[in-house]
Amino acid sequence: MKHLYFILGLILINIAAFAQTGTIKGTINSADGKPAAFVTVGLKDTKKGALTNEEGQFILKNVKQGDYVLVISYTGTKTIHKSVTVSAEQTTDVTLALEATAAQLNEIVVEGTKTSTINKSPVNIGKIPVAAIDLPQGVAIIGHETLEEQQVQRMSDVVKNVNGVYMASSRASTQEAFNARGYAFSSTNMFKNGARVNSGVMPEMSGLEKVEILKGSAAILYGNVAPGAVMNMVTKQPKFNFGGEVNVRTGSYGLLKPSFDVYGPISSKVAYRIDGTFETTDSYRDKVHSKRYYVNPSLLFKLSDRTEIVVQGDYLKHDFTPDFGIGSLDNTKIPDVPRNSFYGTPWQYAHTQQSSAGASIRHKLNDVWTLNGMVSYQHYSRDYYAVERIQADATGKWARPLNRTFNSEEYYLAQVDLNGKFKTGSLEHNVLAGVDGDRYNTKAYTYNQPATYDTINILNPDLYKPRTDIPDAVRIKSVTTPINRIGVYVQDLIKITPKLNVLAGVRFSYLQNEAPATYDYKSGQTTKTAAKYDDAFSPRIGIVYKPIETVAVFASYSNSFTPNTGLNVDSTSLDPSVIDQYEVGVKNDFLKGKLSVNVTAYRIKNSNYAQTAPFQKDGVTPNNNTNLKALIGETLSRGVEVDIAGHPLPGLDVIGGYSYNNITIASSTGLNGSSIKGERLVGNPNHTANANVFYTLQQSALKGVKFGVGYYYIGQRFGGWNNTVNQSQKYNRLISAPGFSTLDLSAGYTFKRISVLAKVSNVTNTYNYYVHENYSINPIPPTQFVGTVSYRF
The missing domain is CATH 2.60.40.10 (Immunoglobulins)
Incomplete structure (x- = not known):
């Protein structure tokens, strides 16, 4: 051999x-x-x-x-x-x-479109300067033109353009939870400018230049990530030509959102950019309000032709009403109640803040080697007090539970990458070698407050008179959990011939969960549990064959591990998950590179899939502690994705596609309490599809007028909990949520430096839900209007 x-x-x-x-x-x-x-x-x-x-x-x-x-x-x-x-x-x-x-080019971009496609665009998230067509895995890029045309408000609006990635739930409307290829995103899978961000906050869209999603394996580049995909939000960067934009967005339910974006040179070597926004809105849900503040300043230092440094920071403050939707009846059914029904209190609140600061350096050592480095700091906190977990009995009677929490997180990151392009004989190498390390320091406070606030009936609100006062809550404990991670990796993308590329690499990851420290405010005592250590090698290999310049066929394999945080019901640490991912596909460019059509198939096996434990150790008492986890067995995800994107005609922008996913529990011990083999994992539809088309008139007297149509479909999926062998409950714990489609219509006009955009979303007024487990069932928004007026200078 x-x-x-x-x-x-x-x-x-x-x-x-x-x-x-x-x-x-x-x-x-x-x-x-x-x-x-x-x-x-x-x-x-x-x-x-x-x-x-x-x-x-x-x-x-x-x-x-x-x-x-x-x-x-x-x-x-x-x-x-x-x-x-x-x-x-x-x-x-x-x-x-x-x-x-x-300045004229900047104005032209407003009136026209760029001709990049998903295959020819360079991809920052891949950490090597190559086009997506040369990578042996699926990639999706949502550029700022699309973000502006669709007037996106939240990340859930963005992922509607990405097949295989979808919003799985919206727990209490406090955060959006995404799945990719059947597996849940977490804070480990979401990045901003290459640094992890806490997924407990809804990121601001107005400050983004683009969103990149790397599907499939990303463990070699980013360490202990969940399988399926990783997402990188790229913020707007400083420019050496002066310009900017101011706009005002308004819409249904009192939406008001003024924004600004200004950039330009400070000197021949220093450029700046600052953008920000304020947003206030009510909701189609009764008594639900939201207020947001965001600012994102950055500086670019061009130290020489070989060296540049970008320093940036951002700050987001979000005050809003926690909203657990319409809940469930008897833990199995979705109640038939109006979309606007709100079952919380008039005073409940969530105050979330996220701030970050970072610096990145790019230094070209010579014509072969480039050094990239980054340091980043992030602070996150949430102050939360609300009634929650709407779990009424079959008659609608519900004893409203209270929960008061305060969580904070300090996050530090440093990484250095060395990238080299060189030849050995006739072979062309694109080598990436790097090291990264980060530290989390999380602190969670618990409070002594009444377990139950009062009793109401969600089907017949007149049966009980609800309370309106705010109960006292006294801080009783805090748990501090430090986590340290370090990774070393190397990979080489080898061009063997103009038609054949091979990608091979390996990463070593070390994870240290320091002993969590619990402080008791009454006794003044601090107790610690045992520390935990995990390490593993993560190999990756892929091949790309281009029979012609516009077609690439690829295949890849990777193995990685994901540590499972939290404890099981016996208060012991969970074993990490070992993940095998296989991916094959073909990437095609048509119409001289103006349209990309890609097809991908994958198979992902997770040896130890962890979920929040549905019950405490007695198997009967519902578990409200998200740190209490259960390993449900081996899961297997298989699927196919079709992605279409490009500009096939002048003024025409197209994004669309379809995905099929089948994720099931592949093996189980068969013992009491274990998962049932063959059952589909909750939170995941079998089918999703999307299409978004924008056309801007180019030559007629109506030049600058644009029209858009957006379609989104998510198939039937299950909420609730996966069933277990000989479970104490005699009913099926799965809650079926039917599939649904939404249709959006947009229109706009751009004249010189002024543009107007308007959108009517969910034109058919479809009524459906996002289901989080069996207690936060949130109706999707009804028909709404949003409009934006912009002035560029």
């Missing part, structure tokens, strides 16, 4: 050696010398092309030697033709300038 590999390697090397090719690279600037990003660069009468990055740079590799015409085009500007000569094993450098200034 070794001889076979050796012979095969020689054959591949010889094939590459006979290809007499060269490289064209260069920079495209605006008329006033600023970098021109996302300009289309192509070779006439060939299928080769690229987009300039944010520094105006492009590169065309493996170009056969000869004479060519380079075509540089950008929507709304004059196309440039430049003759170039390519020599074997040589690099041809080109520097050109468009006729428009940077």
